Amino acid sequence: MSLIETNNIWKTYEMGAVQVHALRGISIEINKGDYIAIMGPSGSGKSTLMNLVGCLDTPSKGEYYFNGSRVSQMEEDELAMIRNKEIGFVFQTFNLMPRATAFHNVELPLIYNGTSKEEREKKTLKALEAVDLADRMTHRPNELSGGQRQRVAIARALVNEPSLILADEPTGNLDTKTGLEIMQLFSRLHKEGNTIIIVTHERDVATYADRILFIRDGRIEKDEIVSRNEKKANGTDI
Amino acid sequence: MIFWEIFKMAANALRINRMRTILTLLGVIIGVSSVITIISALDGLEQSIKSELEFLGPSTFIATKMGIIMSDEDFFEALKRKPLKYEYVKAIEEGCDKCVKVAASSNAFNTEIKYRNNKLRNVLVRGSEYNIIEIIDFELGQGRFFTHEEDLTRRRVAFIGTTIQDELFPGVDPIGKSLKINNIKYKVIGIAKKKGSSFGNDADRVIFIPYHTFVKQFGHPRGRLAIFVKANSVEDVPDAMDQVRVILRARRHVPYDKKDDFGMVTADAVMAVLNDITRFLRLGLVGISSIALIVGGIIIMNIMMVSVTERTREIGIRKSIGARQKDILLQFLYESLIQSLGGGLIGIAIGVILGKVLISLMNFNMTPSVFAIVVGLTISTGVGLFFGIYPAMKAAKMQPVKALSFE
Numbered sequence: 001m002s003l004i005e006t007n008n009i010w011k012t013y014e015m016g017a018v019q020v021h022a023l024r025g026i027s028i029e030i031n032k033g034d035y036i037a038i039m040g041p042s043g044s045g046k047s048t049l050m051n052l053v054g055c056l057d058t059p060s061k062g063e064y065y066f067n068g069s070r071v072s073q074m075e076e077d078e079l080a081m082i083r084n085k086e087i088g089f090v091f092q093t094f095n096l097m098p099r100a101t102a103f104h105n106v107e108l109p110l111i112y113n114g115t116s117k118e119e120r121e122k123k124t125l126k127a128l129e130a131v132d133l134a135d136r137m138t139h140r141p142n143e144l145s146g147g148q149r150q151r152v153a154i155a156r157a158l159v160n161e162p163s164l165i166l167a168d169e170p171t172g173n174l175d176t177k178t179g180l181e182i183m184q185l186f187s188r189l190h191k192e193g194n195t196i197i198i199v200t201h202e203r204d205v206a207t208y209a210d211r212i213l214f215i216r217d218g219r220i221e222k223d224e225i226v227s228r229n230e231k232k233a234n235g236t237d238i
Numbered sequence: 239m240i241f242w243e244i245f246k247m248a249a250n251a252l253r254i255n256r257m258r259t260i261l262t263l264l265g266v267i268i269g270v271s272s273v274i275t276i277i278s279a280l281d282g283l284e285q286s287i288k289s290e291l292e293f294l295g296p297s298t299f300i301a302t303k304m305g306i307i308m309s310d311e312d313f314f315e316a317l318k319r320k321p322l323k324y325e326y327v328k329a330i331e332e333g334c335d336k337c338v339k340v341a342a343s344s345n346a347f348n349t350e351i352k353y354r355n356n357k358l359r360n361v362l363v364r365g366s367e368y369n370i371i372e373i374i375d376f377e378l379g380q381g382r383f384f385t386h387e388e389d390l391t392r393r394r395v396a397f398i399g400t401t402i403q404d405e406l407f408p409g410v411d412p413i414g415k416s417l418k419i420n421n422i423k424y425k426v427i428g429i430a431k432k433k434g435s436s437f438g439n440d441a442d443r444v445i446f447i448p449y450h451t452f453v454k455q456f457g458h459p460r461g462r463l464a465i466f467v468k469a470n471s472v473e474d475v476p477d478a479m480d481q482v483r484v485i486l487r488a489r490r491h492v493p494y495d496k497k498d499d500f501g502m503v504t505a506d507a508v509m510a511v512l513n514d515i516t517r518f519l520r521l522g523l524v525g526i527s528s529i530a531l532i533v534g535g536i537i538i539m540n541i542m543m544v545s546v547t548e549r550t551r552e553i554g555i556r557k558s559i560g561a562r563q564k565d566i567l568l569q570f571l572y573e574s575l576i577q578s579l580g581g582g583l584i585g586i587a588i589g590v591i592l593g594k595v596l597i598s599l600m601n602f603n604m605t606p607s608v609f610a611i612v613v614g615l616t617i618s619t620g621v622g623l624f625f626g627i628y629p630a631m632k633a634a635k636m637q638p639v640k641a642l643s644f645e
Contacts, residue, residue, distance in 0.1 A: 051639050056638045056639045057637070057638070076562075076563060077563055077564075080557065080561060080563075081560065081562070083557075083558060083560045083638075084559060084560020085560070089558050089559065091642075095551070095554075095555045095558070095642070097552065097555065099250075108556070108559055109559040111240065111243045112556075112560045112561050112562070113560065114239060114240045116239075156559065
């Protein structure tokens with residue numbers, strides 16, 4: 001069974017009297033363990049697609065199945081449960097709680113699903129270790145570098161052991177070197193069995209993935225398997 | 239478990255915005271403390287008046303020229319009445335079979351009391367018949383009260399309250415000593431038990447002298463004459479009052495179609511009037527001070543609205559990692575509740591203290607009002623919930639995508 005299956009989904013916004021179709025019938029299938037990049041110019045609808053896939057929003061039309069359950073008809077709180085347990089978000093601007101320590105930022109998703117304190121501590125530490133930041137757990141975001149902040153965000157995404165990691169321009173606010181480190185971290189996480197979707201407009205970033213979906217004007221323009229030659233080093237063989 | 243975690247988040251957010259929290263608290267503190275101050279002061283006032291009236295006792299009433307005056311009109315009408323006469327006492331004793339004790343009493347305030355070099359001014363001197371001690375709630379402490387005989391023979395004897403004892407006879411046993419009332423010598427024969435002060439009025443700052451002695455020194459009491467009557471029992475009070483009324487109307491030749499030209503005072507009647515007054519005070523003052531409370535609530539709501547808008551992105555982040563609507567709702571509701579309840583508790587403390595200060599300034603007796611505390615807590619919780627729910631709902635209902643893209 002595929003992890004993600006969308007069946008002709010549309011997203012339409014009402015802008016006054018005008019209807020704007022951000023997505024015009026997208027059908028994709030993503031399996032467990034896949035590493036996918038979604039590419040497209042700005043305004044192509046790639047962020048809208050990411051929001052739908054990430055259960056932050058529901059489609060105007062069409063069906064969306066996540067892990068076999070029909071997400072397209074779900075209520076806000078059911079979506080919140082899926083976001084909490086099944087999806088880990090990584091954002092371009094990190095989206096950390098500015099006043100909270102790295103530890104608390106990573107712990108937060110566990111609080112919302114009622115995990116006990118001891119269990120929370122164990123899982124949070126494990127996630128921070130996975131991104132090599134266990135020694136920075138008492139630091140606040142403003143005491144961390146951009147790369148470290150993004151790693152905290154990745155630890156937060158990992159902490160509930162989600163079925164899917166969804167990264168929206170994860171290197172967009174980082175310099176090239178730090179961006180490279182983050183992409184290598186994603187490659188490692190993929191090797192460890194995580195399913196990853198990265199939204200980007202840079203081909204350099206996209207080629208870390210195994211497969212690239214090109215979006216333009218709300219439609220899938222091209223579905224490309226990244227060739228062996230182009231494929232970027234995946235963490236171990238730099 | 240999760241409630242507690244969310245509560246901690248709310249408390250944390252308030253701690254971070256310390257200045258804002260303090261200002262919000264201030265709004266509630268002012269509102270709650272003014273309501274509590276007023277309620278406790280009014281409670282104290284009422285209790286004091288009640289204890290003041292208790293000396294009358296439930297089976298006692300007083301017939302006077304004026305009675306209880308409720309309006310200017312009544313007051314001017316009552317001024318024209320003829321004074322009560324001493325002979326009514328005998329008439330009531332003979333004609334009222336529901337009455338057990340009847341005593342005439344008058345008083346003078348314009349007095350100067352002396353014992354050697356000690357001097358007191360404006361002491362209440364009551365000229366009463368010998369049996370007044372059995373009618374009103376004054377108990378014998380030491381010595382004795384004066385007798386019927388002493389009254390009729392106009393002896394200069396005095397029965398004093400404990401304040402007179404303390405201030406005029408420090409370190410001296412007053413019994414057998416002579417004090418001077420407006421330069422006329424009286425022998426002290428007894429001391430009352432301490433009653434304590436109430437309503438700014440020291441009940442022990444009093445001297446009782448025989449009625450006829452009083453008349454001899456101060457002249458006829460005229461409008462000042464009061465006739466104290468004790469009925470058989472509490473149940474007999476209405477009958478006794480009716481009998482006294484009939485006797486007085488006959489004696490004063492009041493035509494059957496005219497109103498009484500005298501007044502009857504019972505503790506209950508005075509209390510009823512006072513209740514009316516304090517009820518108005520309560521409604522008016524509490525009403526005015528609750529405006530402060532509403533303003534406090536509006537401050538909370540205003541601050542919470544700003545806070546929700548300012549933290550839109552935070553709300554988006556929380557939602558993206560799985561916070562449900564009720565989690566967000568609860569967090570913001572906790573924030574306004576902590577502020578309103580916290581402000582409420584501080585306000586209650588300040589209010590109780592202020593109430594006590596007010597009361598001690600006015601020399602009342604007072605016990606802290608549980609009612610005021612319950613009211614304060616209920617109101618502040620109510621304010622927090624009422625004014626906090628809308629901002630919290632606004633936060634909870636935000637769409638995650640929109641909230642996340644908020645700049």
